[in-house]
Amino acid sequence: MSTLEIVTLPNPVLRQRTHKVADFGPDFQKLVDDMIETMRAASGVGLAAPQIGQSLRMAVVENLPDEDEEGNELPGTRQLFVIVNPEIFWKSRETVDGIEGCLSIPGYLGEVERYEAIRVRGQDRHGKKMRLKLEGWTARIFQHEIDHLEGVLFIDKLTAPENFWTEEAYRAQFEEEEE
Numbered sequence: 001m002s003t004l005e006i007v008t009l010p011n012p013v014l015r016q017r018t019h020k021v022a023d024f025g026p027d028f029q030k031l032v033d034d035m036i037e038t039m040r041a042a043s044g045v046g047l048a049a050p051q052i053g054q055s056l057r058m059a060v061v062e063n064l065p066d067e068d069e070e071g072n073e074l075p076g077t078r079q080l081f082v083i084v085n086p087e088i089f090w091k092s093r094e095t096v097d098g099i100e101g102c103l104s105i106p107g108y109l110g111e112v113e114r115y116e117a118i119r120v121r122g123q124d125r126h127g128k129k130m131r132l133k134l135e136g137w138t139a140r141i142f143q144h145e146i147d148h149l150e151g152v153l154f155i156d157k158l159t160a161p162e163n164f165w166t167e168e169a170y171r172a173q174f175e176e177e178e179e
Contacts, residue, residue, distance in 0.1 A: 004038045004052040015151045018057040021084045024127040032125045035060045046141045048148035058084040059145035063138045086122035091115040100154045109170045111163035114140045
């Protein structure tokens with residue numbers, strides 16, 4: 001496995017609709033492994049193929065683990081997903097605002113409204129059909145990554161133009177509100 005370069009704005013691949021994956025052979029399997037390694041090395045929770053310069057309909061997602069009172073990771077609560085040719089086929093009526101960042105827009109955060117729960121169909125890394133019921137933070141990550149496959153970035157979905165900050169400005173604002 002190897003770490004891949006993450007492309008950033010204004011790279012045009014980030015604004016293109018992706019192509020369906022049809023070949024699940026050894027080259028694709030290596031790409032999946034490399035994407036997982038790249039996402040983890042960048043401390044990300046999701047990575048879509050366009051973010052490594054590939055116009056393919058696939059993404060990897062690894063949700064954050066649950067923690068005990070001392071902040072230790074609870075075993076079995078971190079999940080790794082590989083989703084190929086995904087489609088959101090159901091969305092909850094409830095939406096929630098949340099703060100998002102993106103490995104392809106480093107150093108910035110913004111508030112984005114997302115569906116609280118979604119259902120996704122697609123294929124796993126070997127081409128087997130799959131369906132997922134997702135809610136909360138994991139649903140948010142999937143929506144963010146699937147948007148990448150349509151050429152849509154979180155900055156396109158800000159709740160308001162003023163709800164976009166550098167990481168430093170956001171931390172300063174958040175820390176002020178805590179005091």
